[in-house]
Amino acid sequence: MKHILTIAGSDSGGGAGIQADLKVISALGAYGMSVITAITAQNTCGVTAVHELEPDLIEAQIRAIFDDIPVHGVKIGMVGNANNIERIAEVLSEISPQPLVIDPVMVAQSGDSLLAKDALEALTTQLLPLADLITPNIPEAEVLLGRSIKNSDEMKEAASELAETLGTHVLVKGGHLDGSPSDVLSTGACFFGERIPTRHTHGTGCSLSSALTVHLAQGHSLEEAVEGSKRYVANAIRHAFPVGKGNSPIHHFYAWQQTLEIGGKNHD
Template identity: 50%
Template sequence: MTTPVALTIAGSDSSGGAGIQADLKTFAALGVYGASAITALTAQNTNGVTGIHAVPAEFVTAQIDAVFADLDVGAAKIGMVAQALSIDAIAAALSRWAPRNVVLDPVMVATSGDRLLSPQAVEALRNKLVPLASVITPNLPEAAALLDEPVARSEAEIESQGRRLLALGARAVLIKGGHGEGAASIDYLVSAESTIALAAPRVATKNTHGTGCSLSSAIAAGLAKGDTLEQAVRNAKAWISAAIAAADRFSVGHGHGPVHHFHKFY
């Protein structure tokens, strides 16, 4: 039996709740072997980000090449890319290795509100990484930032932004509704064929650190296991909802604590 493998290309979170650490926990929780290529080291905790140290672009390339040269990667997830040079390196490497599935989480701002990507890097992400993606997973503010538009306020506006993101080259878009309002958190999966609304009860907790990283990694895990995109998204949404619902079992840090990746196990 072939072991499903997923690669995360993202930044490190020293407090363990988001980034590479959240991605590897997600892969493990969902039965997928995780590999990583680190784009940046961050000094951060549940209260915020106090420092970012970008990994040189050529070393990002070296990590990606080392993984693909040896492991049968079923899906690659891209998270925090840190700088425009890293985006160039990632785009070149993924074009060279052509993984079957690419999940792009356009991380621009941390849960704490700290900005993680410069405006010029946003343009590079839009032009070079979005066209390589099987699916991109922006939240409402990130979708607006990618399009340089105001944040969508209605279902019609969200679908319209999803269509415009498809026009940038992505094969599908999952616009996450966690920043919306109401009793349900509704995500919209937009493809050329359809728009599917995926609702989950909104959980009252401040412990949401790493939610976006973990959801995109859960989708990558599903794709690595051979799920269709819709299956992978539905399963990932159910899993992250349970991880958020179980987050208050933890008492970690003094700010936005982590979700409970291993809620099924303890």
Template identity: 50%
Template sequence: MTSVALTIAGSDSGGGAGIQADLKTFQELGVFGTSVLTAITAQNTLGVHAVQSVDVAMVTAQIQAVLNDFPVKAIKTGMLFSSEIIEAVANELKAYSAIPLVIDPVMIAKGGASLLQNEAVIALRSHLLPVATLITPNIPEAEVLTGQRILTERDMKLTANRLLSMGASAVLLKGGHREDVPYAEDLFMSTSGEHFLMRSKRIATQHTHGTGCTFAAAATAELAKGRSLEESVVTAKNFIQLAIEDGIELGNGQGPTNHAAFRKRNQLKTGEVKLIERR
């Protein structure tokens, strides 16, 4: 049976992030992708030039249309833009609590544009974090959600525990913004006691647009196929590592990653991701 995943996110007209990145990632990992559009952006590798939210009633109608018909096995949220949209999404998903929910708390685009209104951060904490199977913030996003500064590995662990205390079942805290280590290291922690770091080499490139969306989408695709949380995040880490490493260098600014890299390498080269402190 075909595995189906749903992404609830914004559109990136440049194709590197948002709904477009999610659907590409689902397809590359053998999952049929469905989507709910929350906002439209006029965006390219140079930045976000305009944002228009979708009417809340239309967001709700899209969710109902997909979930009433398709056998969705995992759901991901990305850019939700406003508190009204966040609350509507949370209300609609209450009836589907058995479906794994991955929350990518998209707040700021690579070029620096805000993609989440200030009051929406409170709604995200209150309505979505408590029902999240997995939340995948980068360091700046985790700092906003918790109010804690993150500079070291110890800070990452403290912050991940804080996010778990807010209701999420598991946290994948991406450490690419850390400046105290020469590698990229992501922390996974869950309420069931799983804990490990995923370490990979840093790649000297500016073409990293959409990495957060793609990382979370890869984990969602694997969950839709019935993989465990641990298996899903490890595959997702390898997927994004190769997507960055085999970059396609499009555009005049911060270009997209190569969503086809994982498949083209026949999933054999893992991007040299190492699991550290696993327990």
């Protein structure tokens, strides 16, 4: 069984962040570990408070894990401020974990900012270049590039330019464009999906990057990892159910629930 570490913020509503990451890791057959960078007060309607942890405590969490437990893959999500980013980059540069997947979380799905304004330079110059894969959505890719992305051709250009600039593979997620969503890898590969009419999509970005980390750690190629991760998230969206009043999370354990339901019917 692979051991996967997630470095991210805590979502008190359980739908995104550390909580979503650990659910995905478990659902895909790996063992999950966590380093919390920030505590957020949030639910399906939005984020009401954020408290970022001190760099010393974040480093202590990372070292506690690597000093004792083999780590077969690392996913990074919400990192918060420049000091935290610099410390995480410093420690991971020393340890060099692989694969390292970074979801450059800047804004929550509710529209709330999750990245301090002074942190962008540290993110782009110190942390992102350490990654094997980064997974920006279109608004995040626009911030990283400093220009708008309006169509699939510009998505391909963005993925290629970011990969060259940062020295890593890039998956630009196209869900913010109109029409059928497609994602583009910096290798040139395109992955098409369908737009599922639902409000149960909270935590999709966190879940996709966590699934990618697991699949890569399990030995799948980059293209196979993207295909498998997209399939997992799409099914989790299809099987989601209402949790709160707003944008509910996807159903990370849909396959497990189906197995229980089938077993229960057979038992009866």
